Amino acid sequence: STLTNEEIKIAENAGCILYDIKFCPCVNDVGDYHSDKLGAWIDDFLSITNDNNQSRIGMYLLGTFLAHFPKDRYNTWLPQEICQSIEENKLFRGERNESLLQGFCIECYNMVGPQCINAGRENIPLIAEYTSYAQAVKLEYPFCAEIFRCIAREFELESQTRRERAVHEY
Structure with a gap:
């Protein structure tokens, strides 16, 4: 209409x-x-x-x-x-x-909020946290595990990018 x-x-x-x-x-x-x-x-x-x-x-x-x-x-x-x-x-x-999947991942990523940029080290606990969630549910809830791995990968990618910037830009 x-x-x-x-x-x-x-x-x-x-x-x-x-x-x-x-x-x-x-x-x-x-x-x-x-x-x-x-x-x-x-x-x-x-x-x-x-x-x-x-x-x-x-x-x-x-x-x-x-x-x-x-x-x-x-x-x-x-x-x-x-x-x-x-x-x-x-x-x-x-x-x-x-x-x-996107709604859940993006919201989890955004809920972290602003962080002190420390050459990517600030994401290490978040990577471990979401990887452990994926491990805990991988057998019973494989789609949930996939979502948690996706979130962990995003934090890992961001961490790697920040480490590379720290090496090359400073």
């Missing part, structure tokens, strides 16, 4: 708001996780995005939302229910779900 200028502006504002939302489904304001609500929330969210013909955006956003599970409150970073949900959505329209 053809949208009016007002409808276009509303859609643009809604899109901006949606991309600024930072939360994990079924984690309340104080950080308590309620696993029993996760499946229904994901089903509702994906149903709404599918009904609006925004499936790819929905999968991307789902990845960003799941990346916001609080690391500091639980022994293992991602609980079994979230890993299971990621595995259940590893295929999108018969193909590997690149949108979910």
Whole structure:
């Protein structure tokens, strides 16, 4: 359908708001996780995005939302229910779900925030962290492991680039 200028502006504002939302489904304001609500929330969210013909955006956003599970409150970073949900959505329209993977990876990468550039050494703990997550889930949740390896590779690539710059530019 053809949208009016007002409808276009509303859609643009809604899109901006949606991309600024930072939360994990079924984690309340104080950080308590309620696993029993996760499946229904994901089903509702994906149903709404599918009904609006925004499936790819929905999968991307789902990845960003799941990346916001609080690391500091639980022994293992991602609980079994979230890993299971990621595995259940590893295929999108018969193909590997690149949108979910990209949303999760980019959000994890961006959540690190600004760092003191120290010739690439600042990323070494992050590489080890995400590699250990991949090792922990590789048998039961291979798509999750792939996502964690992707994040570790990004941090490793950035670290190598910074080391090379330190050698050649200083």
